[in-house]
Amino acid sequence: MxxxxxxxxxxxxxxxxxxxxxxxxxxxxxxxxxxxxxxxxxxxxxxxxxxxxxxxxxxxxxxxxxxxxxxxxxxxxxxxxxxxxxxxxxxxxxxxxxxxxxxxxxxxxxxxxxxxxxxxxxxxxxxxxEVGHLGSFPLPVEVIPFGWQTSQALIEETLVSMDVMGRKTTLRMNGDRAFVTDEGNFILDLHLGRIGNARQLAMVVNQIPGVVENGLFIxxxxxxxxxxxxxxxxxxxxxxxxxxxxxxxxxxxxxxxxxxxx
Structure with missing residues (x-):
């Protein structure tokens, strides 16, 4: 109550x-x-x-x-x-x-x-x-299970040229196994700290092979x-x-x- x-x-x-x-x-x-x-x-x-x-x-x-x-x-x-x-x-x-x-x-x-x-x-x-700049909350990126580590490496490489504070990425877990979405995919959480250009980041990340969608809603x-x-x-x-x-x-x-x- x-x-x-x-x-x-x-x-x-x-x-x-x-x-x-x-x-x-x-x-x-x-x-x-x-x-x-x-x-x-x-x-x-x-x-x-x-x-x-x-x-x-x-x-x-x-x-x-x-x-x-x-x-x-x-x-x-x-x-x-x-x-x-x-x-x-x-x-x-x-x-x-x-x-x-x-x-x-x-x-x-x-x-x-x-x-x-x-x-x-x-x-x-x-x-x-409410935040002044997005990014304190880890940005979820949904990826297909096949080759997810390759997708993760490509994301980390891409983040080098993006306006973000951090570039650490982690596979979301459910206990000792990877978290699986309703569509059967995995989620990579991007620990960016601060996102300078959310629109650009959303567009670039979605071009990476294996990425299904990202959690930026613009x-x-x-x-x-x-x-x-x-x-x-x-x-x-x-x-x-x-x-x-x-x-x-x-x-x-x-x-x-x-x-x-x-």
Whole structure:
């Protein structure tokens, strides 16, 4: 329940709660992956159950699909939806231009496909995710398993000429084995420290053989909803150039919080 949430979870919850207000009856909605996006799915599920909201959700991972079905959201594939009205997802980092690093949860490929197949993308995040320059969070790069070490070497060689602080790369692990994405690929995490030119880096990395996609989301996000632990919510619209602030009261919502661990 909300009274038992940590400040960071309260921030995630109020951001998700506020973003859910953008969802309207009949929409086809992309559902993100990660802890903040999970709050959004729960909020939408409550609206479906309690308010009769009728939406179709396109999940960006098998984990999100399972949660969405559990809370009563009608789940369809992107091929069935063809195009989406809105995608709401979290981010590992965002900057003043609403450029993002995503992929900490390992779903960056589906997340980017779904986000770019939408009329609008809204990012929900706690205030700690805002940075002056992208790069403190390791940049995920999805690569095919075949020849992944060659792809890694080519990436490291390419980083020498890029405007970044660090060039260390690591294979993401799941215990003693390589982490495997929903598409059966591996993820290389690039520990760059600071990215000087995110647009250039994204384009160059994607040209390397074996690379499927990278976690830089450039010119994709339209709005960011930032939550704070005291209930404040800030909404920034990059297209309209507007910033608005609100405050959400915490209430006990048994249907939303019971039996739904992150």
């Amino acid at each position: 909300t009274g038992e949430l940590s400040p960071i979870d309260k921030a995630k919850f109020v951001a998700a709660k506020r973003a859910a207000e953008f969802v309207e009856d009949g929409m086809r909605v992309g559902l993100g992956t990660g802890s903040t996006a999970a709050w959004l799915v729960r909020c939408l599920g409550e609206m479906v159950r309690e308010d009769g909201l009728k939406i179709r959700g396109v999940p960006t991972s098998s984990r999100t699909a399972e949660l969405a079905r559990d809370v009563g959201i009608d789940v369809i594939s992107l091929d069935e939806a063809r195009w989406l009205d809105l995608t709401i997802d979290g981010a590992d980092e965002f900057d003043a231009d609403l450029s993002l690093i995503k992929g900490g949860g390992g779903a960056l490929l589906q997340e980017k496909i779904v986000a770019t197949a939408s009329d609008q993308m809204i990012v929900i995040a706690d205030a700690a995710k 010119d994709i996000c339209d709005q960011v909803v930032i939550g704070y632990g005291d209930g404040r919510v800030e909404v920034r619209d990059i297209n309209a150039g507007t910033v608005s602030e609100d405050r959400l009261d915490f209430v006990e919502e048994e249907n939303l919080f019971s039996d739904l661990g992150d």
